[in-house]
Amino acid sequence: MGLGCGNPVRLAELREGEIVLDLGSGGGIDVFLAARQVGPRGRVIGVDMTPEMLARARANAQRLGLENVEFRQGLIEALPVDDSSVDVILSNSVINLVPDKAAVFKEAFRVLRPGGRLVVSDMVAWAELPEELLGDPDLWAGCVAGALPEEAYLETIRKAGLATVEVLTRQGPEAGHVYSVTVRADKVAEVAA
Numbered sequence: 001m002g003l004g005c006g007n008p009v010r011l012a013e014l015r016e017g018e019i020v021l022d023l024g025s026g027g028g029i030d031v032f033l034a035a036r037q038v039g040p041r042g043r044v045i046g047v048d049m050t051p052e053m054l055a056r057a058r059a060n061a062q063r064l065g066l067e068n069v070e071f072r073q074g075l076i077e078a079l080p081v082d083d084s085s086v087d088v089i090l091s092n093s094v095i096n097l098v099p100d101k102a103a104v105f106k107e108a109f110r111v112l113r114p115g116g117r118l119v120v121s122d123m124v125a126w127a128e129l130p131e132e133l134l135g136d137p138d139l140w141a142g143c144v145a146g147a148l149p150e151e152a153y154l155e156t157i158r159k160a161g162l163a164t165v166e167v168l169t170r171q172g173p174e175a176g177h178v179y180s181v182t183v184r185a186d187k188v189a190e191v192a193a
């Protein structure tokens with residue numbers, strides 16, 4: 001059910017009644033964990049592009065008897081979600097797989113309500129990856145070749161308009177090319193003048 005690299009749900013400090021969106025929800029593990037925390041007044045939406053993963057997630061939801069969850073097919077670079085409609089965005093080991101990460105974070109900014117937050121776990125690289133790794137499809141699928149260096153990843157989040165970007169955890173071997181981070185960022189609500 002889970003193919004993640006961190007525990008964004010634990011670090012998101014979800015509250016009852018919140019609307020949560022999981023980018024690249026896969027088999028649904030983080031959607032289900034979040035659904036229990038936001039309770040029946042809340043709602044969790046998972047978006048994934050792969051029909052087989054959506055079918056698996058929907059079957060899991062039915063088996064668990066969860067009614068406050070929903071799975072939508074779509075690309076996280078073009079989310080099938082209304083503007084300013086969610087309180088919290090989660091994602092677990094997905095954004096590294098997307099070549100256009102700027103589009104993902106722009107979409108995250110669009111769908112978050114002012115005052116909302118993003119808490120994502122993802123793979124990042126210790127340094128720019130060698131050219132020969134970047135074109136290897138197995139290394140893309142293995143969450144290696146698409147990993148940006150940490151500072152470039154954080155800068156992409158800031159450029160999308162999100163603020164107070166902070167690395168909450170770092171995990172992984174110092175050997176090898178990549179490690180995992182969990183990052184939090186906020187869509188700051190504008191203060192009336």
Ligand SMILES: C[S@@+](CC[C@H](N)C(=O)[O-])C[C@H]1O[C@@H](n2cnc3c(N)ncnc32)[C@H](O)[C@@H]1O
Nearest residue numbers: 002003004024025026048049050053075076092
């Ligand atoms: C490594 S799995 C992680 C799944 C889940 N987040 C978890 O922790 O188990 C990556 C998932 O992201 C989905 N995915 C990859 N690129 C995507 C994109 N551009 N738009 C939507 N889903 C995507 C895949 O279909 C797959 O289900």
